Amino acid sequence: MADPLHIVGGGMAGAEAAWQAAQAGLDVVIHEMRPQTGTFAHRTDRLAEMVCSNSFRSDDDEQNAVGLLHWEMRAAGGLIMAMADENRLPAGGALAVDRDRFAEAVTARLLDHPKISLDRAEITSFPADGRWIFATGPLTSDALGQAIRAETGAEALAFFDAIAPIVHADSVDLTRAWFQSRYDKGETEEERTAYLNCPMDRDQYDAFIDALLAAEKTEFHEGETAGYFDGCLPIEVMAERGRETLRHGPMKPVGLTNPHAPDIKPHAVVQLRRDNALGTLYNIVGFQTKMKYGAQTSVFRMIPGLENAMFARLGGIHRNTFLNSPTLLDAELRLRSRPHIRFAGQITGVEGYVESAAMGLLAGRLAAAEHRGRSLPPVPATTATGALVAHITGGADARTFQPMNVNFGLFPPVEGLRAGRRGRRDRYKAYTDRAKADWTAWLAHG
Numbered sequence: 001m002a003d004p005l006h007i008v009g010g011g012m013a014g015a016e017a018a019w020q021a022a023q024a025g026l027d028v029v030i031h032e033m034r035p036q037t038g039t040f041a042h043r044t045d046r047l048a049e050m051v052c053s054n055s056f057r058s059d060d061d062e063q064n065a066v067g068l069l070h071w072e073m074r075a076a077g078g079l080i081m082a083m084a085d086e087n088r089l090p091a092g093g094a095l096a097v098d099r100d101r102f103a104e105a106v107t108a109r110l111l112d113h114p115k116i117s118l119d120r121a122e123i124t125s126f127p128a129d130g131r132w133i134f135a136t137g138p139l140t141s142d143a144l145g146q147a148i149r150a151e152t153g154a155e156a157l158a159f160f161d162a163i164a165p166i167v168h169a170d171s172v173d174l175t176r177a178w179f180q181s182r183y184d185k186g187e188t189e190e191e192r193t194a195y196l197n198c199p200m201d202r203d204q205y206d207a208f209i210d211a212l213l214a215a216e217k218t219e220f221h222e223g224e225t226a227g228y229f230d231g232c233l234p235i236e237v238m239a240e241r242g243r244e245t246l247r248h249g250p251m252k253p254v255g256l257t258n259p260h261a262p263d264i265k266p267h268a269v270v271q272l273r274r275d276n277a278l279g280t281l282y283n284i285v286g287f288q289t290k291m292k293y294g295a296q297t298s299v300f301r302m303i304p305g306l307e308n309a310m311f312a313r314l315g316g317i318h319r320n321t322f323l324n325s326p327t328l329l330d331a332e333l334r335l336r337s338r339p340h341i342r343f344a345g346q347i348t349g350v351e352g353y354v355e356s357a358a359m360g361l362l363a364g365r366l367a368a369a370e371h372r373g374r375s376l377p378p379v380p381a382t383t384a385t386g387a388l389v390a391h392i393t394g395g396a397d398a399r400t401f402q403p404m405n406v407n408f409g410l411f412p413p414v415e416g417l418r419a420g421r422r423g424r425r426d427r428y429k430a431y432t433d434r435a436k437a438d439w440t441a442w443l444a445h446g
């Protein structure tokens with residue numbers, strides 16, 4: 001095989017990248033370490049194994065950003081979507097699959113492909129030459145994780161995430177919350193008003209702490225905590241250490257004046273920080289948590305100003321190997337320091353089976369175009385694939401970068417549509433219509 005494309009990792013992203021590149025005519029070698037080297041979550045030697053839930057989430061391509069990503073991958077001839085459709089189980093509006101048949105089908109289709117071969121081996125170092133896509137996922141093997149760290153520096157490769165919940169800015173009640181940075185710090189007006197603040201009085205704070213302590217939590221999986229350190233405690237653990245701990249930590253009420261009640265000093269303040277360049281998303285600062293998703297929604301809606309908050313993503317802490325992509329990767333998912341190496345999948349800082357497969361699809365297509373000596377125009381940021389890649393390689397704040405799933409908050413707004421809850425259906429339809437047209441046009445470039 002002359003000058004093949006090497007893909008490390010045969011998970012969601014690697015499988016899709018291999019399929020796209022092979023369909024475009026490239027010879028592909030997939031290097032997959034299982035079954036010789038396993039992870040705490042994988043159980044089989046199959047490619048595209050689903051390690052936990054068997055759902056690809058909503059299949060609604062008009063009103064849901066994940067459903068739109070399904071649509072885009074189907075339009076691009078994606079293998080993951082085709083095999084999911086073939087092995088679909090009844091699940092209402094969600095796309096759930098028979099996980100065994102799904103992974104068997106993906107494996108069989110890849111192994112049957114005349115352009116693809118499979119090398120069952122762990123890759124432990126960075127190659128000096130050749131074309132590569134690293135798609136080794138959240139559980140990248142230790143040896144390779146160390147090799148990546150040696151290249152990127154310790155600050156730029158994380159082994160755990162610490163995800164604070166993210167809300168849509170237009171769902172925050174600005175009659176209760178206000179924009180201000182602590183002590184009005186900053187050179188520009190934008191910096192002096194970089195945070196959204198939600199005040200609490202003593203009763204609200206006490207009720208909030210009680211709710212945190214009572215909420216249902218998720219546990220780490222067996223084997224997941226190896227290497228976990230205390231640097232990033234969940235808020236409920238901080239609350240367990242003392243009722244006042246949060247008031248002296250992320251909820252300290254200092255350096256802030258509430259313009260809605262300037263004479264009343266808040267007992268505690270929850271701060272939200274801008275999460276994307278568009279200013280459509282805000283994360284709740286320091287609120288990484290292992291509360292269950294249902295509990296998070298009700299507990300966080302107790303915060304004054306967030307009673308009607310719409311969450312773009314909820315919080316979590318997981319074993320998760322991921323790059324600081326905004327600093328390390330270019331818009332084509334290439335490592336800036338070694339452009340012959342691309343990254344794809346969850347290791348790029350996206351989260352979820354669908355998002356990971358989508359980044360694999362993109363990396364495979366970009367590698368194929370490069371091989372043919374062509375360069376594709378940038379994926380429009382108005383598409384789900386484009387919004388996601390634009391976020392991880394540019395739109396996100398590199399200093400606080402955490403994994404992201406696809407959501408409409410990442411999309412450039414459509415002008416002239418009604419904001420807020422009432423306009424949501426029309427807005428989402430406008431986003432998905434625009435995305436479908438722009439994605440179809442982009443695919444036509446080859």
Ligand SMILES: Cc1cc2nc3c(=O)[nH]c(=O)nc-3n(C[C@H](O)[C@H](O)[C@H](O)COP(=O)(O)OP(=O)(O)OC[C@H]3O[C@@H](n4cnc5c(N)ncnc54)[C@H](O)[C@@H]3O)c2cc1C
Pocket residue numbers: 008009010011012013014031032033034039041042048049051052053054121122123124135136137138139140141144221319344345346347351352353354356357
């Ligand atoms: C415990 C756990 C539960 C999760 N639950 C869900 C869920 O319910 N829903 C959801 O959407 N997402 C879930 N995720 C996230 C999910 O893993 C990803 O969304 C998705 O699988 C990522 O796809 P990927 O291709 O990037 O990585 P993976 O699918 O993990 O594939 C990476 C592949 O690379 C291989 N590999 C690693 N290192 C090497 C190496 N050095 N050499 C060769 N091969 C290597 C691995 O064996 C693996 O096959 C979960 C993750 C974990 C860890």
